[in-house]
Amino acid sequence: MSTYTPHTASDIREMLDVVGVKSLEGLYEGLEGIFARDMNLPEGKSQQEVARWFEELAARNKVFGSVFLGAGAYQRYIPPVVKSLLSRSEFVTAYTPYQAEMSQGILQAIFEFQTMITELTGMQVSNASLYDGSTALADGILMLSERKKNKVLLSEAIHPYSIEVVKTYLLPLGFEVEMIALEDGKTSLTDLEKKLSDDVFAVALAQPNFYGVIEDAAVIGEATKAAGSGYIMQVEPFAATLLKTPFDCGADIAVGEGQPLGMPLSYGGPYLGFIGAREKLTRRMQGRVVGKTQDAQGRDAYVLTLQAREQHIRREKASSSICSNQALCALTATVCMAAVGTEGMKEVARQSLSKAPTNSWR
Template sequence: MGRYSPITTSDQELMLAKLGLSSIDDLYKQVSKDLLIDGLDIPSGKSEMEVRQIMTDLAAKNKVYRSIFRGAGAYNHYIPALVKQIVSKEEFLTTYTPYQAEISQGVLQSIFEYQTMICQLTGMEIANASIYDGATAAAEAVNMTMTRKQNKILISETVHPMTIETIQTYANSVNNEVIIVPQKDGVTDVEKLAAMLEDDVACFVLQQPNYFGQIEEAEKIGALLKENKQKFIMSINPVAGVKLKTPFECQADIATGEGQPLGLDLAFGGPYLGFLAASKEFLHKIPGRIVGETEDTEGKRGYVLTLQAREQHIRRERASSNICSNQAHCALTASVYMTVMGPEGLKDVARQCYSKTHYLADALTQIPTIELKYPGEFFHEFVTTSTKPAIDILEKLDEENILGGYPLNETDILWCATEMNSKEDIDRLASIVKEVM
């Protein structure tokens, strides 16, 4: 049996004697007898060696592709060796929410640095210490904008379907209405949006680049919302965000996004990292932990969890959110990643993603039966449509150990290229697809 308890049998006897008890089961005297169970129907404990084998065998049932051309919310990027080494430090792994500031200055400073980096990335004034993921960050952002008179939520049809569904689930539970703003040519139909901005609309949620990889007219949309005094929530991809106009430049009130591209593994969907930044106006509405700078009794700089009057453990049913645990370790990973890459390194990642995706699009559309679905600008994803079933293309690629784009329906595929895809890989992919055609 696997055990690592430091309490020996004789320790146990000594401790029970001190408590005046004869058996460890006496500790459960208050539990009524009919509720006590007689053993668990799960396997017996095992040695570390045996457990390692079981888990390794389970892992072996998954397929790891040699090259990946799929994004759709989870992106394959290079993770420098230093990132994993640093975040594996026991102190970072085994500490908890830094309630006691003086003994937690390291983790608090790392969160303060993370908040600063998210402000830099989004251009916004304040950021929190993280939310569960990109979809929940958007749902929390929506909640920040709700008022008694304005409680309708507009979301573009071009937002990631999982983000839309998450916002809908959150909204359904309090009977807030979610209205989808239709797309035109793969981007938000701005004219329709303008017509839908009725007085009871609280906010509009846009994703940049959008689910189809297309670059939205975010500046124009931001101006439109500002004019109507309605809140603009922009969910951005952090890698594209290094190059594209920032949420601040687009007059967004709240910026959110999925931080997974910043040094986190694909990991079958989690844990990832939701980031959330906003204008100062939302200081007391922003959900979750926030770290602030202060001084000690001798005037020395230090960091503490702050503005806690917003939070569930103080305000209970009147809290701005129920969030307690967040993604601190993932936020640390993202900070270390951004530090190791530096501003120029990150711009290079963005430049390579952009260039390679355009090279991939050119290569694919040279095949006569494949064309781009949408006419506009795209960043590191795009949709193709073809006369051949998507499944035929993807199955052939699978045989060649390539995870192709994500099939949106029978004929359309959402492709993605990153710095991880070499020219040789892209050429090879194109020739395989050509063969299928």
């Protein structure tokens, strides 16, 4: 049997003596009545056996040279610097950076991530990440909720899994979710205008949408704003370097799935939810937020901030229950965006556009 515990038999004896208990089982005295007998678990294995078993499992998965499945998960080339830097154990094995003085590296990297997300989306503030592109959409919609308004309008061309997650999050809270029909593969302005009412607090669409069509996001934004509703766009990060920004389209919030930014397909996770918002919504954002401040000597310092929104302070009044987020994935995206750069990301986006079948085969 292997374990990762470093104790020798004599260590255990000495320690039990100090504690004043005769045996390891003695630490659970009085609980014997609820001990699980005959737990159906196998014997332990050696490292080599476990490694070999997983290699066999992995070999039973078919890895395709080219994957055109898309639908929210994309096989993009990942620069080797990304994997190399992200395997540094100071990043991998750290906890959430509660102790700022010994976590400046992680805090600064998240601050850089937040900055990059605002650059991509044109927004003014961002956070340390959300679980994925779907939960980010649900969280973003909840940020827009207003007293006395009860309805959300979702474009039918949003990823079906995102629509499902939004419904999971919103329906138990008593919100109503209505779909906006499509016209020519785009979100229908006519249908939107028909469904907008005083009761609507959020309109959401995806850019480009699930069918790969570029939406008239600014036109939808204008109609939405005219009706007094909040507006949220779910964007693809590479396309975002070319297309009119959510901010310029009038959106209050932009969210997205960050997987294409250096994360392998990995059978669906871990991926990365990102969010950018207008400044007025800062204190309604969920999750961790890093801010810049100074120490007593005037040196720049990064900290987790605006914690008065969070579960460990506000408890039942918190803006969400998020504790662990997807920090290492956010760092992956940060290094990836820095490696590819502005020009590189635009080039990737242009080539993706040109190589999409309906464009290249016309």
